[in-house]
């Protein structure tokens with residue numbers, strides 16, 4: 001079955017930061033406005049809204065976020081739906097928006113993601129994030145997300161000889177790129193030594209292996225091929241394929257602790273649908289919530305053999321100008337990680353690259369990009385592939 | 390917000406205090422934490438209680454220094470993935486000298502205080518692990 005072609009025609013995100021003076025509704029409205037302005041639209045063209053948000057209830061005491069967003073955007077009565085898959089909520093919203101067009105229900109839709117994480121204290125935010133794990137068997141013994149990824153990191157180091165330095169090089173790469181991204185929460189470079197001497201969080205992971213706690217919102221406008229033609233869009237970024245997969249909620253129930261089966265499955269689905277192999281990906285946005293997860297992603301997306309992700313990073317292959325540039329705008333690490341927004345932010349950064357608008361961060365000749373968004377310790381994974389002609 | 394309400398601990402007391410999981414008598418798969426559906430046998434599965442010995446091996450471990458709400462008073466504490474001898478792998482705190490920990494170390498379960506619920510003063514207990522034979 002040939003699926004309807006759908007394109008991203010507008011994209012924008014707020015500064016990712018600790019926004020003490022802005023609420024979730026302010027941020028979501030700002031991002032939506034940026035996406036609409038980019039699509040040269042007023043807003044009334046939008047036929048449905050999908051919102052990625054992980055935990056408005058615990059972060060700001062607000063549920064029913066899709067209704068809040070559509071209300072604030074002045075777009076009632078169009079349908080508005082919240083999508084939740086922990087840190088993969090954004091990519092889920094994007095995928096549901098895509099599917100709603102492919103199903104023939106809508107022609108022009110918005111997918112947005114938003115999270116406001118700094119209204120509560122840090123320990124409470126860490127506990128709220130742990131809502132993405134297994135509440136009865138992981139949270140209840142004091143596990144955290146940095147703890148879960150530390151368990152993965154140590155197992156990977158033992159099994160494949162991945163080094164502490166290679167993990168640090170992920171953060172060094174992403175910060176080097178993010179230093180040139182004005183929307184990044186931490187737009188500065190870090191050295192290998194900075195990472196290796198930063199505060200220990202969950203041995204072996206240190207502060208600079210971890211993405212920060214962030215407020216922010218991101219939004220994109222999607223349109224069917226007919227709508228793209230009708231609107232006369234000059235620079236559509238086509239969605240070539242989308243894949244989604246699931247794994248056990250708890251890390252301890254996995255068959256392997258050194259790979260993400262959900263990423264592999266979602267990637268296989270997306271590559272097959274797009275008729276592409278990993279070698280054809282010019283630029284990738286991967287879910288670097290912790291440094292080790294970028295190494296897993298590199299392997300599980302097929303950019304190198306299993307176990308060689310650390311070497312791949314060490315050899316500079318993920319740098320702009322390298323074999324497979326990754327997280328070219330800074331990734332979750334430098335840009336920040338407002339959990340429900342990150343999946344949409346990845347799509348936006350790919351869109352910028354594929355339109356050739358990344359300035360000093362441009363990957364020359366980038367035609368095909370891949371985004372991988374992960375929820376929890378790998379229970380949800382979404383892989384989207386975008387391209388331009 | 391605490392990491393586990395009183396009803397939650399009450400409901401799970403058999404497994405949380407005694408390491409009782411489940412076994413599918415159709416295919417002999419064992420589960421901890423207990424499952425009520427065998428993913429292999431589906432409707433043909435038949436699950437009954439299964440007592441784990443509490444002995445196992447460390448698959449991976451970490452020492453947590455940045456704790457979530459409710460566990461701040463206990464840092465640093467070690468948490469491991471423990472492969473139980475009967476087959477299932479679980480997450481558990483590991484007590485004792487963390488510098489002696491390593492992947493492959495033998496551990497056994499012990500009954501310990503987990504944490505105090507600040508607001509209600511309820512003390513939660515449960516299974517932790519310690520290095521075996523020391």
Ligand SMILES: [Zn+2]
Pocket residue numbers: 413414415416417418427428429430431434435
């Ligand atoms: Zn069975």
